Amino acid sequence: MPATDTLSSLASSVLIVVDVQYDFLPGGALAVANGDQIIPTINRLAALFPHTIATQDWHPSGHISFASTHAGHQPFDVIELPYGPQVLWPEHCVQESHGAALSGQLHLPRTELVIRKGYHRQIDSYSAFMEADRRTPTGLAGYLRERGFTDCYVCGLATDFCVAWTALDARQAGFGVCVVEDACKGIDMNGSVAKAWADMAAAGVRRIHSCEIC
Ligand code: VGL
Numbered sequence: 001m002p003a004t005d006t007l008s009s010l011a012s013s014v015l016i017v018v019d020v021q022y023d024f025l026p027g028g029a030l031a032v033a034n035g036d037q038i039i040p041t042i043n044r045l046a047a048l049f050p051h052t053i054a055t056q057d058w059h060p061s062g063h064i065s066f067a068s069t070h071a072g073h074q075p076f077d078v079i080e081l082p083y084g085p086q087v088l089w090p091e092h093c094v095q096e097s098h099g100a101a102l103s104g105q106l107h108l109p110r111t112e113l114v115i116r117k118g119y120h121r122q123i124d125s126y127s128a129f130m131e132a133d134r135r136t137p138t139g140l141a142g143y144l145r146e147r148g149f150t151d152c153y154v155c156g157l158a159t160d161f162c163v164a165w166t167a168l169d170a171r172q173a174g175f176g177v178c179v180v181e182d183a184c185k186g187i188d189m190n191g192s193v194a195k196a197w198a199d200m201a202a203a204g205v206r207r208i209h210s211c212e213i214c
């Protein structure tokens with residue numbers, strides 16, 4: 001059962017729209033297949049939730065997650081960094097580039113915060129809560145607590161990276177968490193979408209369909 005099954009209880013919930021940026025949409029530098037298809041569903045959710053926040057991947061040039069930063073490496077190679085394994089990506093979501101902009105198809109009239117992440121050159125951040133070194137917080141947990149939110153509904157791109165890491169860290173921070181399956185799309189490398197759903201289920205993240213709320 002979803003954490004909130006009545007409209008009134010959405011008052012203490014926040015919709016978190018993850019990384020719906022041009023670089024993750026068809027034609028973008030790190031396009032998620034059919035990533036644009038979830039936008040109407042996200043817009044329907046956003047019309048219902050009284051509180052929305054959005055996240056924005058926001059990398060400096062020469063970011064550690066870019067394959068181009070590491071001589072001899074190709075996109076989708078995995079390298080070992082001081083904080084653990086890192087997938088290397090095509091250059092994407094470079095600060096102030098068009099690819100880093102949120103899609104103009106999004107209608108998120110009640111967005112109260114846009115939280116940027118991945119701006120430290122030496123640390124990636126899939127999660128909107130905690131960077132990949134697992135010790136550098138973004139401040140989002142404190143913001144949500146101070147605002148009195150108890151539950152997070154997570155949607156966006158990509159299911160197996162930024163959505164999953166954000167949902168897992170929201171649980172870790174003590175929030176009730178639902179991921180809206182049909183409002184997400186995955187990249188899927190070597191079964192990473194299935195693994196993400198298994199990890200989220202094990203952590204008590206609820207997997208719901210948008211029809212359960214709108
Ligand atoms: C993402 C890979 C690299 C995401 C961000 O938004 O899921 N994936 N940077």
Ligand code: ZN
Pocket residue numbers: 057059065092093118
């Ligand atoms: Zn990124």
